[in-house]
Amino acid sequence: MKIRIKTMVVAALALIFLTALPLALETYVPSEFFRAFTVMGGVDLMALLNKVVIIGVAMAVLVILRGSTEKASRAGLGVSIAYKVFWFLVVLFILGLGNIENLGLAVLGGTSGGATNTVIFDFRLIAFLVAAIVALMIAHALIDYRESKTSRPLT
Numbered sequence: 001m002k003i004r005i006k007t008m009v010v011a012a013l014a015l016i017f018l019t020a021l022p023l024a025l026e027t028y029v030p031s032e033f034f035r036a037f038t039v040m041g042g043v044d045l046m047a048l049l050n051k052v053v054i055i056g057v058a059m060a061v062l063v064i065l066r067g068s069t070e071k072a073s074r075a076g077l078g079v080s081i082a083y084k085v086f087w088f089l090v091v092l093f094i095l096g097l098g099n100i101e102n103l104g105l106a107v108l109g110g111t112s113g114g115a116t117n118t119v120i121f122d123f124r125l126i127a128f129l130v131a132a133i134v135a136l137m138i139a140h141a142l143i144d145y146r147e148s149k150t151s152r153p154l155t
Contacts, residue, residue: 007067018056042109
């Protein structure tokens, strides 16, 4: 099992930008800002930053696994499929503004005084198109795997 330097650099960058920076942001930004944004915007920034940290750790692990497996092996196929599903979940996370379970329906809103504001962004069509693209990419990975196992070397 050989891990390339490029793999380690990409994993380190993912850890720095998606793990260390959000954790540092929690300590340097005043907690009043987080509370005010939660009330006015309807998005819990502390929970959102914690989800970004989890995404950063998962990305670093997948990058290391992807860089250390051979593409033509079963492990390489499994890591490739997991990587594609992971990116699909990241897209759902972005489209849903931190709520993967909404499948692309972003709801912002807050209450100030007696008024309630709610804004709904419906990105579900984009989410379903991305799901179709990911399914096609997984099918392509399966076809490449089968082709690498059945092809004969030229003599």
